[in-house]
Amino acid sequence: MSEKQKVDYSLYLVTDRALSLGRSNLEVIEAAVSGGVTLVQLREKEASTQEFYQEGLKIKDYLEAAHIPLIINDRIDIALALDADGVHLGQEDLPVDAARKILGPHKIIGASAFNVEEAVAAESRGADYLGLSPIFVTGTKPELVAEIGMKGISSLRRAVKIPLVGIGSMNQSNAYEAVKMGLDGVAVVSAICSQEDPKAAAAAIKAEVLRAKESF
Amino acid sequence: MSEKQKVDYSLYLVTDRALSLGRSNLEVIEAAVSGGVTLVQLREKEASTQEFYQEGLKIKDYLEAAHIPLIINDRIDIALALDADGVHLGQEDLPVDAARKILGPHKIIGASAFNVEEAVAAESRGADYLGLSPIFVTGTKPELVAEIGMKGISSLRRAVKIPLVGIGSMNQSNAYEAVKMGLDGVAVVSAICSQEDPKAAAAAIKAEVLRAKESF
Numbered sequence: 164m165s166e167k168q169k170v171d172y173s174l175y176l177v178t179d180r181a182l183s184l185g186r187s188n189l190e191v192i193e194a195a196v197s198g199g200v201t202l203v204q205l206r207e208k209e210a211s212t213q214e215f216y217q218e219g220l221k222i223k224d225y226l227e228a229a230h231i232p233l234i235i236n237d238r239i240d241i242a243l244a245l246d247a248d249g250v251h252l253g254q255e256d257l258p259v260d261a262a263r264k265i266l267g268p269h270k271i272i273g274a275s276a277f278n279v280e281e282a283v284a285a286e287s288r289g290a291d292y293l294g295l296s297p298i299f300v301t302g303t304k305p306e307l308v309a310e311i312g313m314k315g316i317s318s319l320r321r322a323v324k325i326p327l328v329g330i331g332s333m334n335q336s337n338a339y340e341a342v343k344m345g346l347d348g349v350a351v352v353s354a355i356c357s358q359e360d361p362k363a364a365a366a367a368i369k370a371e372v373l374r375a376k377e378s379f
Numbered sequence: 380m381s382e383k384q385k386v387d388y389s390l391y392l393v394t395d396r397a398l399s400l401g402r403s404n405l406e407v408i409e410a411a412v413s414g415g416v417t418l419v420q421l422r423e424k425e426a427s428t429q430e431f432y433q434e435g436l437k438i439k440d441y442l443e444a445a446h447i448p449l450i451i452n453d454r455i456d457i458a459l460a461l462d463a464d465g466v467h468l469g470q471e472d473l474p475v476d477a478a479r480k481i482l483g484p485h486k487i488i489g490a491s492a493f494n495v496e497e498a499v500a501a502e503s504r505g506a507d508y509l510g511l512s513p514i515f516v517t518g519t520k521p522e523l524v525a526e527i528g529m530k531g532i533s534s535l536r537r538a539v540k541i542p543l544v545g546i547g548s549m550n551q552s553n554a555y556e557a558v559k560m561g562l563d564g565v566a567v568v569s570a571i572c573s574q575e576d577p578k579a580a581a582a583a584i585k586a587e588v589l590r591a592k593e594s595f
Contacts, residue, residue, distance in 0.1 A: 211472070216474075216477070237428055239456035240473060244473055244481060255427035255430075264460070265459045
């Protein structure tokens with residue numbers, strides 16, 4: 164694309180094959196998108212470069228046809244090889260400014276942030292959105308023990324201008340309040356991937372996000 | 380650089396911090412280059428993206444000043460972030476043609492090959508050199524059991540035109556014959572990294588490579 168696209172961060176699916184009840188990424192993604200997911204991050208922490216790339220090829224055509232942006236976790240090389248829409252960078256990944264130099268001005272770069280300091284730094288280095296993590300403590304990332312919480316969302320919202328997505332035990336029951344506190348959307352792994360009906364799960368969370376946004 | 384550099388493949392050091400007797404990559408590299416290493420591949424199979432990038436930053440200025448090309452194992456994103464001279468791609472990494480699209484015509488792309496079929500495929504996809512692996516069975520890659528051997532070098536030399544580097548238990552005692560059989564250079568890990576005196580070890584292997592080349 165010739166300029167940066169407008170992104171709807173309302174419901175952001177982060178994939179995890181190990182948590183997908185034996186289904187493929189494509190199966191989960193198709194169901195989740197039909198339920199209302201607006202953005203998909205392909206995350207493959209255990210795969211080789213070749214496997215990660217092949218996983219990306221399997222889902223790219225579907226997402227492109229559905230006009231849903233594809234974000235690649237960590238790996239700028241794979242994002243480039245797939246011509247994905249962007250990358251999401253954690254604190255263990257490349258710095259945002261180094262990534263921006265490689266990817267140019269139009270690709271989406273998201274960065275993880277736990278506190279105001281990290282959020283302000285990522286914004287100043289050129290991040291397009293922030294993934295606040297963890298909003299609540301979650302089983303997916305057991306090494307993280309502290310949580311941002313609802314009050315933390317509010318502080319972070321005042322500290323930066325770019326869109327904020329929250330991840331970490333986000334689900335149907337807390338999505339409304341989290342968006343009211345300042346999130347632009349919620350990111351989920353198991354609340355969609357690990358559900359028997361990912362479409363219905365996505366639709367239920369999406370309804371809460373939209374209910375909060377409509378109330379402003 | 381504006382066009383592809385001419386590379387001397389005579390003695391190719393592949394780093395491995397776990398095999399470096401507690402020394403840093405930079406310590407081993409400085410000694411090895413002063414002993415005659417002509418090319419360095421930074422390989423970090425266990426590191427996070429951030430750690431790999433930081434390791435690269437530590438050695439890049441030294442290698443640039445020494446006019447020794449820096450090749451990054453597997454990770455095109457890190458090669459781009461460092462503006463390294465190229466990448467080395469194994470069979471579990473991105474395909475050579477996908478890498479070439481990202482890196483453009485001037486960066487060095489090396490590919491691992493075990494047999495004639497892989498070698499011909501990598502050459503046709505745009506590889507600049509091949510890493511034949513393993514010439515002999517080695518402790519560094521225990522999952523590989525078959526070996527190419529001296530006769531295999533000769534077959535591979537007839538199959539492709541691009542430079543050939545051999546890796547896998549290469550050392551002072553077999554470097555001369557391997558180059559006589561058709562290698563442009565030898566790649567080593569432990570024969571330099573794990574030696575008490577990496578400079579002397581490099582010089583001894585380099586002398587054998589040059590003796591073979593001078594005898595043509």
